[in-house]
Amino acid sequence: MVAGWQGGARRISAGLLAFWGGAVVTLLLLAGCRPPARPVEAIAPAATPVRTYPSWFVAPGPALGATAVGYAQVGLKRAEAESAAVNDARVRLALARRVRLELDAAYESGLGVSLTSQGERFREAPLDPVPDSVRLLASEAVRGLLLVLVTGTRESVEAPGGGLVALDSLAPSWVRELPRAEGLVYALGVAPATFREAAGWMEAERHGRAQLAASVSTRVRTLAMGAGRDEATVTTVSSAVTLADVAVQGRWRDGQTCFVLMRGRVLEAR
Amino acid sequence: MSKRASVLLALSLVSLAACGGSGTGATPGAGPSPVNVNRLPDWFTNVPSDANTMYAAVTAESRDLQLAINKAVTDGRNNLAQQMEVKFEGMSKRFQEETGLGADAQLIDQFTQAYKGIVSQTINGSRAAKQEIVNTPAGGYRAYVLVELPIGQASQALMQRVRANEQMYTRFRASQAFDELQKEVERYEASQRPRP
Numbered sequence: 001m002v003a004g005w006q007g008g009a010r011r012i013s014a015g016l017l018a019f020w021g022g023a024v025v026t027l028l029l030l031a032g033c034r035p036p037a038r039p040v041e042a043i044a045p046a047a048t049p050v051r052t053y054p055s056w057f058v059a060p061g062p063a064l065g066a067t068a069v070g071y072a073q074v075g076l077k078r079a080e081a082e083s084a085a086v087n088d089a090r091v092r093l094a095l096a097r098r099v100r101l102e103l104d105a106a107y108e109s110g111l112g113v114s115l116t117s118q119g120e121r122f123r124e125a126p127l128d129p130v131p132d133s134v135r136l137l138a139s140e141a142v143r144g145l146l147l148v149l150v151t152g153t154r155e156s157v158e159a160p161g162g163g164l165v166a167l168d169s170l171a172p173s174w175v176r177e178l179p180r181a182e183g184l185v186y187a188l189g190v191a192p193a194t195f196r197e198a199a200g201w202m203e204a205e206r207h208g209r210a211q212l213a214a215s216v217s218t219r220v221r222t223l224a225m226g227a228g229r230d231e232a233t234v235t236t237v238s239s240a241v242t243l244a245d246v247a248v249q250g251r252w253r254d255g256q257t258c259f260v261l262m263r264g265r266v267l268e269a270r
Numbered sequence: 271m272s273k274r275a276s277v278l279l280a281l282s283l284v285s286l287a288a289c290g291g292s293g294t295g296a297t298p299g300a301g302p303s304p305v306n307v308n309r310l311p312d313w314f315t316n317v318p319s320d321a322n323t324m325y326a327a328v329t330a331e332s333r334d335l336q337l338a339i340n341k342a343v344t345d346g347r348n349n350l351a352q353q354m355e356v357k358f359e360g361m362s363k364r365f366q367e368e369t370g371l372g373a374d375a376q377l378i379d380q381f382t383q384a385y386k387g388i389v390s391q392t393i394n395g396s397r398a399a400k401q402e403i404v405n406t407p408a409g410g411y412r413a414y415v416l417v418e419l420p421i422g423q424a425s426q427a428l429m430q431r432v433r434a435n436e437q438m439y440t441r442f443r444a445s446q447a448f449d450e451l452q453k454e455v456e457r458y459e460a461s462q463r464p465r466p
Contacts, residue, residue, distance in 0.1 A: 177400045215397045
């Protein structure tokens with residue numbers, strides 16, 4: 001009798017468990033299978049690993065304009081990489097002083113899709129000669145990227161201190177809003193942070209100078225063809241300006257993009 | 271029974287794992303990427319307005335980050351050029367009405383040439399004042415850009431062209447449209463003076 005009652009109780013509890021188990025599975029299948037929310041994430045990576053760079057690289061500070069950063073990828077021989085970085089910095093020093101920037105670009109989009117293509121020609125020529133010799137103020141290798149800071153031999157700039165600083169995980173304000181200053185123009189340069197990090201920073205600087213040129217003076221022409229889904233547009237822009245004191249005022253990167261804040265002073269605009 | 275419960279539990283876990291997803295991962299080629307209206311920058315939906323500045327809030331998408339930004343900024347400059355053209359066209363019409371120059375086709379043509387030269391050829395002093403770059407689910411980028419242009423600079427250029435044509439300047443000076451242009455130029459010049 002007792003055994004029969006216990007057997008009955010076991011059957012009832014097993015039945016209840018099977019019922020509730022089935023219900024849970026059904027609910028999970030019905031409610032849990034909604035596609036996961038995929039928010040459009042602003043570039044502000046909370047999970048980006050901490051990256052450190054020399055302080056003079058992140059924010060050049062008071063020596064801005066009188067110095068230039070040179071890039072190289074560290075190979076087997078540090079001395080060779082340093083020589084390449086210094087040579088790169090010499091050219092950047094000349095570009096910073098006075099530079100002629102010419103940008104011609106064309107964008108094509110339409111034909112019923114949001115497909116856009118771009119063709120671009122950007123030329124930058126320093127108006128002053130590239131200095132034969134420069135003074136090396138600092139040199140730092142970070143994760144395969146060799147950075148050097150140089151100045152002209154006539155400038156009395158002292159080697160900066162500050163050591164390595166960690167980049168903020170959140171984007172600095174200038175990534176979202178350009179600063180304003182009397183007599184200066186600003187632009188944001190961006191580039192994908194590729195495996196060769198030096199290439200990413202160099203491209204971000206180049207993009208920043210092209211954006212500077214476009215913001216000073218741009219000739220825009222647009223040709224639209226067709227209508228509705230068949231509409232296609234071709235837009236061309238061209239700029240030709242001469243700038244001085246072109247320098248990177250700030251640098252920041254997240255997991256996938258290098259950002260530079262470029263500034264300059266207008267000497268001539270076409 | 272315990273086997274049945276284990277099977278149910280395993281099924282639950284499998285269904286959970288299969289349905290979870292990464293949540294943040296972007297899937298390249300996952301189709302068109304919708305604009306998440308809840309995440310639009312404030313300035314994109316409420317475009318600022320200012321008497322001295324024209325604004326264009328634009329967006330463009332591409333798998334290439336630079337292209338997304340460049341295209342958005344170019345569209346913005348194009349938009350500003352159109353806004354300026356509308357503004358100066360309105361000024362031209364008022365100029366015609368006030369001075370009764372409807373019949374003087376040559377002078378009207380000269381004025382139109384003056385502002386067309388300012389508007390449709392070159393945009394000076396525009397800047398991508400604000401920008402927001404977002405990753406799209408399709409693995410690309412969408413750039414939102416607020417391009418701004420001080421009106422005063424263009425008005426000043428137009429005024430210089432009008433002044434260069436003595437006949438046009440004499441007739442134009444008597445109109446309200448001239449006063450409007452003059453005020454814009456004065457506001458712009460005042461804003462350019464160094465503040466003490």
